[in-house]
Amino acid sequence: MNVKSSKPLREVVSVLLLETNHIKYYVKDRLLLDSKPLRIHEGDRIGLVGTNGSGKTTLLKILANKLKPDTGTITSYAYTDLLPQLKRTDSTKSGGEITQEYIQEILNDSPALLLADEPTNNLDTNHVQWVENKLKNWQGAYVIVSHDRSFLDNLCSRIWEIEDGIITEYMGNYSDYKQQKELEKEQKQLAYEKYEKKKRQLEEAIQLKEERAQRATKKPKNVSNSEYRQTKTHYANKQKNLQKTATAFKTRLEQMDTVEKQKEHNPIEMNVLHDENITGRVIIRIENVSGKIKDRILWKTTHFYVHGGDKIAVIGANGSGKTTLLKKIINQSDGVTLSPSVKLGYFAQNLNILDNKKSILENVKNTSKQDEALIRTVLARLHFFDDDVYKSIHVLSGGERVKVALAKLFVSEANTLILDEPTNYLDIEALEALEILLKDYDGTVIFVSHDRTFVENIADRIIEIKDHSLNIFDGDYKAYIEHQSQKEHGAKEDELLLIETKISEVLSRLSIESSETLEKEFQKLLKEKQRLEN
Numbered sequence: 001m002n003v004k005s006s007k008p009l010r011e012v013v014s015v016l017l018l019e020t021n022h023i024k025y026y027v028k029d030r031l032l033l034d035s036k037p038l039r040i041h042e043g044d045r046i047g048l049v050g051t052n053g054s055g056k057t058t059l060l061k062i063l064a065n066k067l068k069p070d071t072g073t074i075t076s077y078a079y080t081d082l083l084p085q086l087k088r089t090d091s092t093k094s095g096g097e098i099t100q101e102y103i104q105e106i107l108n109d110s111p112a113l114l115l116a117d118e119p120t121n122n123l124d125t126n127h128v129q130w131v132e133n134k135l136k137n138w139q140g141a142y143v144i145v146s147h148d149r150s151f152l153d154n155l156c157s158r159i160w161e162i163e164d165g166i167i168t169e170y171m172g173n174y175s176d177y178k179q180q181k182e183l184e185k186e187q188k189q190l191a192y193e194k195y196e197k198k199k200r201q202l203e204e205a206i207q208l209k210e211e212r213a214q215r216a217t218k219k220p221k222n223v224s225n226s227e228y229r230q231t232k233t234h235y236a237n238k239q240k241n242l243q244k245t246a247t248a249f250k251t252r253l254e255q256m257d258t259v260e261k262q263k264e265h266n267p268i269e270m271n272v273l274h275d276e277n278i279t280g281r282v283i284i285r286i287e288n289v290s291g292k293i294k295d296r297i298l299w300k301t302t303h304f305y306v307h308g309g310d311k312i313a314v315i316g317a318n319g320s321g322k323t324t325l326l327k328k329i330i331n332q333s334d335g336v337t338l339s340p341s342v343k344l345g346y347f348a349q350n351l352n353i354l355d356n357k358k359s360i361l362e363n364v365k366n367t368s369k370q371d372e373a374l375i376r377t378v379l380a381r382l383h384f385f386d387d388d389v390y391k392s393i394h395v396l397s398g399g400e401r402v403k404v405a406l407a408k409l410f411v412s413e414a415n416t417l418i419l420d421e422p423t424n425y426l427d428i429e430a431l432e433a434l435e436i437l438l439k440d441y442d443g444t445v446i447f448v449s450h451d452r453t454f455v456e457n458i459a460d461r462i463i464e465i466k467d468h469s470l471n472i473f474d475g476d477y478k479a480y481i482e483h484q485s486q487k488e489h490g491a492k493e494d495e496l497l498l499i500e501t502k503i504s505e506v507l508s509r510l511s512i513e514s515s516e517t518l519e520k521e522f523q524k525l526l527k528e529k530q531r532l533e534n
Contacts, residue, residue, distance in 0.1 A: 014041040016077055017113045017141055018063060023072030025058060032058060034165040035072070040113060044141040047152040047174060050162035051383070052399040052427045056145045057085055059162065060115045063143065078112035085117035085145075099123055103131060107138060114142040120151055124318045125450050147428050149174050149453040188259070195259035202253045206246050213242035278308035278341050283416065283444065289328060289335035291321040291470070298324055302470040303335075304463070308415075311438070312446045313455045313477065316465035322448045325465070326418050329446065342444075345414025347422050351405050354393050360404050361389040368411040378407050381433045399425040410437055419447035423454050452477070496532045499525055 018040045025033040032055045040046065040063075048056050061067035062074060064082035083106050099122050106114060120128045132154050135142065143160070146152055152159070152174035159170045159177040170177040284306035291298035298321030306312065314322045328336055330346050338344075347353075354363055364375055379389055382403040393401065402425050409417055423431055435457050438445060449455055455462075456477040464471045464480075473480045506522045 023069040045157045046143040047156035054162040080113040081111035083116040209246035283339040285337040299470040312461045313459035320465040345409040347419040356394040370411045415443040
């Protein structure tokens with residue numbers, strides 16, 4: 001069989017939209033950013049991650065030419081626009097509505113490159129998915145700063161990580177990035193083990209050579225004094241050679257590149273205080289409780305029980321009544337009954353449990369019976385190391401204050417935590433540290449969050465407030481999503497069956513008597529059927 005040679009495929013080169021050349025940016029004497037050359041091309045989908053204060057917002061402002069670097073250049077080849085983190089507040093609209101408005105305005109301007117700083121702030125889950133759909137279908141390139149891991153997974157094909165001022169690029173979405181980081185961690189651990197083994201071998205060899213050198217000039221028992229005097233030079237040379245070898249080993253040891261040990265996060269064993277063993281028992285009863293704000297009904301009368309050890313996520317749209325439910329439990333409103341063994345700890349957005357005049361450590365110790373070593377371990381998990389714990393609350397950022405308030409609750413006497421949006425203002429690293437703490441926590445947790453990954457990783461029960469009803473789902477978030485999908489699919493199938501029945505009826509009538517009205521109804525039903533099938 002003759003095979004014709006095909007023409008070589010033309011290499012597809014995407015259009016360069018923006019490039020930087022060795023930019024550096026200082027905050028006073030601190031080098032915040034020290035970036036290698038960066039390039040953004042047409043169609044790029046980049047997620048920008050890093051801890052609070054690492055320079056993410058600063059980098060976006062530099063890329064948007066809103067801020068000048070101390071050294072280096074930025075060259076833009078296309079229209080670039082910045083969606084800022086801080087939205088205007090001179091409005092009667094909600095934060096979510098303002099965010100949506102900003103996003104829609106910028107997309108209408110059709111920039112070739114969009115720089116978006118926390119575009120999902122103040123948005124509930126449905127509105128986050130609205131933003132996702134907008135960006136998925138958008139033709140331009142973007143760089144997004146976000147702490148929402150699901151959002152980054154669904155939208156990004158590259159991740160830029162800022163760590164100690166250095167920007168490192170990883171291919172893939174956020175989950176791919178995490179896998180690569182884990183692989184790096186494993187490789188560093190292997191390198192550390194290899195380093196420790198080699199170091200130990202050299203130390204043992206040095207000790208052995210030095211011990212042999214000390215013994216080298218001593219007269220052996222089976223050698224006479226006269227013989228020893230005749231061979232004394234031999235023993236001295238032997239000692240000298242051994243000492244020389246030991247010195248060579250010491251030099252090799254000193255010249256070895258130090259490899260640091262990787263930090264390990266072992267489970268924290270806290271003494272969660274119980275008057276009795278309450279795990280699995282009913283500890284909170286919600287009976288004939290409804291949610292109202294003045295004359296507005298949030299949810300109709302409902303009842304459910306909370307068991308000791310439950311991890312319950314309360315989800316729903318902004319304004320649906322999630323915080324109202326938490327406050328009814330905290331205030332033990334009519335219809336809410338708490339077991340005498342329950343000791344509540346409440347995290348609210350106003351952070352009113354913190355004393356601004358006291359240090360981090362003083363604040364956390366003040367309501368805790370745990371020992372200081374465990375308190376410091378919890379604080380270290382949340383990245384308050386060594387002397388950081390002596391910082392006063394009033395000098396901390398919003399995210400740092402959130403972490404202190406959470407640490408204070410974790411080591412308090414509470415055995416049931418009520419958390420209202422604990423993930424706000426936390427960077428991804430702090431979020432993941434909080435997840436580890438909650439997974440290790442033996443007490444009960446009831447929390448509100450719009451962070452889908454956080455809910456998925458923590459919750460074993462879901463309370464959804466929707467259409468003025470409070471619905472309980474006994475299962476984790478993945479099972480809940482599958483259940484909702486099956487319900488929607490079933491509802492669509494029922495609707496499709498109804499449409500097909502109506503189509504059959506109209507066709508029967510058209511076969512007997514044709515009319516313009518029936519024809520219009522038939523076409524309308526066909527369009528509806530097509531919509532449901534698609």
